[in-house]
Amino acid sequence: MILVFARWGLYCFAMTSSSSDSRSLSPVIDVHGLAKHYRVADKQEGLASSIRGLFHRKSRTVEALRGVSLTVEPGEFVAILGPNGAGKTTFLKLLAGIITPTTGAATVLGHVPWQRHDDFRRRFALVMGQKNQLWWDLPAAESFRLHQVIYRLDRQRFEQTRDELVELLDVGRLIHQPVRELSLGERMKLELIAALLHEPEVLLLDEPTIGLDVVAQHSIHGFLRKVQTERGTTVLLTTHYMKDVAALCRRVVVITHGRILYDGTLTEIIDRFTTHKIVTLDFEQPPSETTIAGWGYPCERDGPQVRLRIDRERIAETLPRILAGESVLDVTVEDVPLEDVIADLFRAGRDEYALAETASGGQA
Amino acid sequence: MVRYFQIFGTFVVASLIRDMTFRLNFVLECVTSLGWMAMNIAFYLLVFSYTSEIGAGSGWTKPPFFVFLGTGLIINAIVQAFFMPSAEEFAEMVRTGGLDTTLVKPIDAQFLLSMHRVKFSAFANGLVGVALVAWGVSRLDTAPTTAAWVLYPLMLACGVAILYGFIVMLAAATILMGRNQGLYDFWFYITNFSRYPAEIYTGPWGGPLRMVCTFVLPILLVVNVPARSLALPIGTGDVRLIIAAVVAAAVMLGLSRLTFQAAINRYRSASS
Amino acid sequence: MSGMATFSWQQLLPSWHGWTTMLSINVADRLAHRGDFFVGTLFRFLPIVTQIFLWTAVFSAAGSELIAGYSRNDFVAYYLLTMMARSFSSMPGLAGGIARSVRDGSVKKYLVQPIDYVGFLMAARVAHKLVYFAIAAAPFGLMFFLCRGFFPPLPEVPTIAAFLATLVMSFLLGFFLEATLGMLGFWVLEVSSLIFVYMLAQYLLSGHMFPLDMLDSITLSSSGYSLGDLVQLLPFQYTAYFPCAVWLGKIQGQELVSGLLVEAVWVVVAAVACRIAFLRGTRRYSAFGG
Numbered sequence: 024m025i026l027v028f029a030r031w032g033l034y035c036f037a038m039t040s041s042s043s044d045s046r047s048l049s050p051v052i053d054v055h056g057l058a059k060h061y062r063v064a065d066k067q068e069g070l071a072s073s074i075r076g077l078f079h080r081k082s083r084t085v086e087a088l089r090g091v092s093l094t095v096e097p098g099e100f101v102a103i104l105g106p107n108g109a110g111k112t113t114f115l116k117l118l119a120g121i122i123t124p125t126t127g128a129a130t131v132l133g134h135v136p137w138q139r140h141d142d143f144r145r146r147f148a149l150v151m152g153q154k155n156q157l158w159w160d161l162p163a164a165e166s167f168r169l170h171q172v173i174y175r176l177d178r179q180r181f182e183q184t185r186d187e188l189v190e191l192l193d194v195g196r197l198i199h200q201p202v203r204e205l206s207l208g209e210r211m212k213l214e215l216i217a218a219l220l221h222e223p224e225v226l227l228l229d230e231p232t233i234g235l236d237v238v239a240q241h242s243i244h245g246f247l248r249k250v251q252t253e254r255g256t257t258v259l260l261t262t263h264y265m266k267d268v269a270a271l272c273r274r275v276v277v278i279t280h281g282r283i284l285y286d287g288t289l290t291e292i293i294d295r296f297t298t299h300k301i302v303t304l305d306f307e308q309p310p311s312e313t314t315i316a317g318w319g320y321p322c323e324r325d326g327p328q329v330r331l332r333i334d335r336e337r338i339a340e341t342l343p344r345i346l347a348g349e350s351v352l353d354v355t356v357e358d359v360p361l362e363d364v365i366a367d368l369f370r371a372g373r374d375e376y377a378l379a380e381t382a383s384g385g386q387a
Numbered sequence: 388m389v390r391y392f393q394i395f396g397t398f399v400v401a402s403l404i405r406d407m408t409f410r411l412n413f414v415l416e417c418v419t420s421l422g423w424m425a426m427n428i429a430f431y432l433l434v435f436s437y438t439s440e441i442g443a444g445s446g447w448t449k450p451p452f453f454v455f456l457g458t459g460l461i462i463n464a465i466v467q468a469f470f471m472p473s474a475e476e477f478a479e480m481v482r483t484g485g486l487d488t489t490l491v492k493p494i495d496a497q498f499l500l501s502m503h504r505v506k507f508s509a510f511a512n513g514l515v516g517v518a519l520v521a522w523g524v525s526r527l528d529t530a531p532t533t534a535a536w537v538l539y540p541l542m543l544a545c546g547v548a549i550l551y552g553f554i555v556m557l558a559a560a561t562i563l564m565g566r567n568q569g570l571y572d573f574w575f576y577i578t579n580f581s582r583y584p585a586e587i588y589t590g591p592w593g594g595p596l597r598m599v600c601t602f603v604l605p606i607l608l609v610v611n612v613p614a615r616s617l618a619l620p621i622g623t624g625d626v627r628l629i630i631a632a633v634v635a636a637a638v639m640l641g642l643s644r645l646t647f648q649a650a651i652n653r654y655r656s657a658s659s
Numbered sequence: 660m661s662g663m664a665t666f667s668w669q670q671l672l673p674s675w676h677g678w679t680t681m682l683s684i685n686v687a688d689r690l691a692h693r694g695d696f697f698v699g700t701l702f703r704f705l706p707i708v709t710q711i712f713l714w715t716a717v718f719s720a721a722g723s724e725l726i727a728g729y730s731r732n733d734f735v736a737y738y739l740l741t742m743m744a745r746s747f748s749s750m751p752g753l754a755g756g757i758a759r760s761v762r763d764g765s766v767k768k769y770l771v772q773p774i775d776y777v778g779f780l781m782a783a784r785v786a787h788k789l790v791y792f793a794i795a796a797a798p799f800g801l802m803f804f805l806c807r808g809f810f811p812p813l814p815e816v817p818t819i820a821a822f823l824a825t826l827v828m829s830f831l832l833g834f835f836l837e838a839t840l841g842m843l844g845f846w847v848l849e850v851s852s853l854i855f856v857y858m859l860a861q862y863l864l865s866g867h868m869f870p871l872d873m874l875d876s877i878t879l880s881s882s883g884y885s886l887g888d889l890v891q892l893l894p895f896q897y898t899a900y901f902p903c904a905v906w907l908g909k910i911q912g913q914e915l916v917s918g919l920l921v922e923a924v925w926v927v928v929a930a931v932a933c934r935i936a937f938l939r940g941t942r943r944y945s946a947f948g949g
Contacts, residue, residue, distance in 0.1 A: 059659060061656075061657050061658060061659050062657070085659065087659040110659075112659075113659045116487065116659075119487075119490075119491050120490070120491065121487050121490045121491060121655065122654075122655045122656065122658055122659070123652075123655045123656050125656075137655065139490075141493040141494075142493075144491060144492065144493035145493045147491075148491075149487075149488070149491045151484065151487070151488065153484075154483065154484045154485065154487065154488055155485070155488075156488045158401060158405075160405045160408060160409075161401055161404055161405055161408075165397075165400070165401050165404065168397055169394065169397045169398075169401070172390065172393045172394045172397055173390075173394060173492055173493065173494050174493060175390060201408065
């Protein structure tokens with residue numbers, strides 16, 4: 024009897040809290056000056072240093088995050104980009120409450136994550152692309168069942184959610200097969216389903232599409248988009264694939280060396296950081312090198328076809344000049360690939376970091 | 388609490404499915420552990436063909452000694468079935484980050500990490516242990532009293548609790564050190580002391596060793612107290628041992644809880 | 660049989676450079692795990708402590724100074740010596756490693772490269788053992804010194820020489836037996852259970868568990884032979900019991916000479932078995948395309 028009441032009470036609580044959260048304008052995630060340092064033992068290579076290591080071991084402090092501030096509103100879909108080791112995963116782990124920060128403050132759904140209230144942990148989910156949550160030797164259906172008990176899900180509601188998600192991803196025949204027999208893409212789909220069974224309000228995805236083929240990526244994109252719009256879930260996603268970003272996220276946060284380098288929309292990134300456009304021209308009679316160099320920076324030349332990088336501001340006057348002077352069969356104008364833009368951005372972050380380091384080193 | 392039983396039930400079912408998927412492996416595990424045990428029994432039969440008692444005047448003649456052996460097997464089977472398989476996976480979980488995914492779940496991490504796998508093949512040895520106890524009891528000079536039969540399962544539970552505490556502390560050490568290679572050797576060699584009657588530890592070295600292994604590192608209580616309570620007449624010194632076992636079980640459980648929490652907190656602040 | 664012709668004994672001996680590389684890798688690896696190593700080696704002696712107490716207790720009620728010809732001190736010395744013998748003959752991870760490299764296909768590179776797989780494994784193992792002894796000498800020395808009271812007076816020089824010879828041969832025998840076991844991975848997918856069964860049999864039949872003489876008192880009905888006689892027909896005794904019995908003077912004279920000869924024969928038999936298993940296994944492997 025008591026149990027019934029307790030369940031019912033919790034259910035009401037979950038209902039009210041989630042509806043108030045999605046309606047209120049207070050941010051779902053609110054982070055101020057979050058920093059995380061930890062010590063690692065220096066790896067000793069070779070015989071001589073191994074012997075030295077017998078007597079004393081060197082360790083150094085790694086600053087994984089160096090003061091990150093960020094707010095995320097309900098229903099946002101945010102991509103977190105950055106080179107390897109930039110602190111993306113650390114950031115997600117902090118938001119999930121797995122690790123505690125060295126300094127700084129954060130609230131997720133009104134809770135301090137690293138206090139790990141059960142009430143908080145029931146309301147979000149974390150999926151790590153390189154880690155398995157499902158029982159390896161068993162059908163995913165068994166792991167789902169465990170999930171139901173751990174998250175105290177009402178049986179009917181659980182089954183309904185599960186069936187919906189399974190249908191969305193079209194994996195009905197896979198959930199009764201041992202997970203180890205499935206492909207990486209199929210496994211990731213089931214991982215996502217497991218993470219969404221308790222209808223989390225916040226979803227943290229750490230490289231969910233890593234190593235997947237284009238088809239699997241595509242269907243996961245579609246799935247995430249649908250779930251996110253239907254449920255109003257707030258999603259944070261780290262990735263190395265620009266396809267994920269382009270397909271899913273309006274907002275992009277770039278982290279390098281533990282700091283936020285950029286926070287804004289994807290289109291802004293392209294506007295701000297692309298200085299050139301790529302122009303491909305098919306000539307009847309290919310002009311000389313010097314003529315081409317007068318228009319822009321030549322990238323590639325394949326017989327009568329020439330690819331050029333032209334400054335964005337100059338394109339409006341350069342292109343008519345070319346078309347007027349030469350007989351051109353075909354012309355295409357493209358943006359610089361997103362990957363290149365982001366790579367430039369990362370590089371800029373690295374240079375800035377190196378500069379700051381030498382500056383502070385000079386002071387010390 | 389009910390939820391924890393439900394979750395444990397899910398673990399049992401899942402482990403059963405898994406064991407039945409790898410049936411051949413399951414059978415082989417049973418056979419090899421039975422083989423190992425048969426070798427041990429054969430060894431003691433061989434020893435008893437040369438002597439009538441282990442430790443002159445200790446009371447551990449063949450029938451009570453086989454109750455001792457059987458009790459040890461039962462306790463070991465319970466530990467091997469419920470706690471050891473999870474503990475073995477523990478270092479791997481720390482290394483591969485499986486610990487991370489556990490820590491986000493709205494459930495006690497120690498419970499999830501120390502009991503998520505049940506190894507059914509371990510029960511094979513437990514059954515033989517029961518048979519050995521039955522055989523030994525039927526040949527005792529004086530049959531156990533009702534009080535002894537009541538005390539026996541309680542003391543058995545205390546023994547299991549002490550070992551569980553040890554395992555959890557080792558798991559905590561795994562988090563702190565980041566690996567467990569040497570730790571389970573440590574487990575094996577330490578529990579090795581508990582495999583013999585406490586009476587064999589005599590003399591200038593044995594006496595202190597017996598004290599240490601009873602009151603500091605309470606492994607000698609694990610098998611000795613339940614086995615004595617059933618197989619040997621209860622003497623005045625036994626009451627002290629029984630109290631010691633109950634206290635040791637409580638302390639080990641509490642201490643393991645504290646070290647585990649400390650280790651998790653350390654993990655949270657020391658990893659990225 | 661054409662495969663046999665390609666084998667030459669030189670392949671068993673890797674180049675000098677190979678040796679030094681292997682040695683330094685092993686040393687570095689061991690030093691990197693030095694904490695494990697020291698703790699591990701010292702803990703390995705803990706069962707000896709319980710053995711001392713157990714046998715003291717057994718003798719206290721046995722009413723005889725000798726059990727199967729061993730005094731209490733002999734038992735303790737015997738167990739200490741088995742640790743020594745096992746440190747030569749045990750090959751942790753060898754069979755499992757071979758089986759794994761067959762399963763995951765990494766054995767292929769040894770079939771392509773001009774290097775003999777068995778020879779390579781042997782070199783790695785020798786390097787491993789040398790480093791092990793160099794570092795384990797301290798804890799071993801300490802334990803034997805502390806337990807010197809349990810040992811009989813030092814044996815004669817020929818006995819010591821014979822003892823050393825049996826240790827070297829026990830290393831070779833242990834190596835080839837386990838390597839052969841690992842080669843079964845070419846035929847059987849899951850070798851780990853087999854390895855476990857082997858280790859159980861090895862523990863009992865090598866005399867690691869108790870001196871094999873204890874089995875002499877169990878006669879097999881009407882045949883006139885004892886269980887001990889039967890066990891001593893197997894090669895396992897040479898990996899633990901035989902060296903210990905030699906040191907303790909249980910085996911002497913003509914019996915010692917013939918024992919050494921039989922051990923040598925077993926080494927050759929095991930080496931040939933290992934080679935055949937490897938050749939047949941690789942042939943099967945290439946035939947089925949791995």
